[in-house]
Amino acid sequence: MAHLTTNPADKERFICIYPVYINSKKKLAEGRRIATEKGVENPSVAEIRDVLTAAGLNVYVENKMHPREWNRDVQFKGRVRVQLKQEDGSLCLDKFSTRNDIMFYVAEMIPKLKTRTQKSGGGESSAAQGEGKKSKKKKK
Template structure:
C-alpha cells in the first residue's frame, strides 16, 4: 500500500444510500427524508464535492453492505493533516451530507433528465390498466 492510498484510507466515506430519500433509516439513510434527495449516484456526489472544493475519491468496486446491488462510494477529505477543515462551512460528516443532498437535485445531468421526462410525458394519452379477455 503506497502513501497516497494510506492517506485516503483516513478520509470520510459517503455512500449514496446515506442521502437517498427513497430509503428508510433502517435501510441506511442518515439524514431526514425531507432534506435528502432522490436516488443519488456516487458520480453526482463526487461532482458536488468538486463544486464544494473538497478533495474526494470515487471507489466504484465498493458497495454498502445493506444495499450491495448499488455499487460505489465516495471518500471525502474533511480535515487536512494539520487538523484544519478543507471547507470551513463543512465541519462534520452530517453537514457534508446535508450540503451534498442539497446540491444533487441541481446537478446538470439530473436537470437534463427531468426536462426529457417532462417532454416525453406530454406526448399523448397513455393507456393504463389490463387489456384482453377476462378469465372466469
C-alpha cells in the same frame, strides 16, 4: 486522485459517504442517515463526486458496497471518500465541519445538477417539437 495510505492519520481525515446515506427512498434501517424530506431520490456515486469536487473538496471514489445494500446493481455500487481535515487537523473548507454538513450539502445540490434538471425538462422539449410540426402543416 489521492490514495489512502496505511497511516491512521490519513484515514481520519477522509470520511466515507455512501449514496444510501442521502437516499430518500431508503429507510433508516437500510442505512439512510438524513431526514427523508432532505434526501435525494436514488443518488449516484458520480453525482456525489461531482458536487463535492465542484465545492473544492479532495474526493475519490472506491468500488465498495454499503453493508445493508441488498441490491447489487452497478447503480448502487461505490462510496465516496472525502477529505474533511488537512494533515495539521484543520478543516479543508470551513463550511464543512462535520460529516452531516457534507451530506446535507450534497443532498441539497444534487437536484440542481444539469443531469437531474434535464430529465424533467425532456417532456417540455418534446411538446415544443409537437407544436413545430403543427405549424409546418399550416404552411402547406
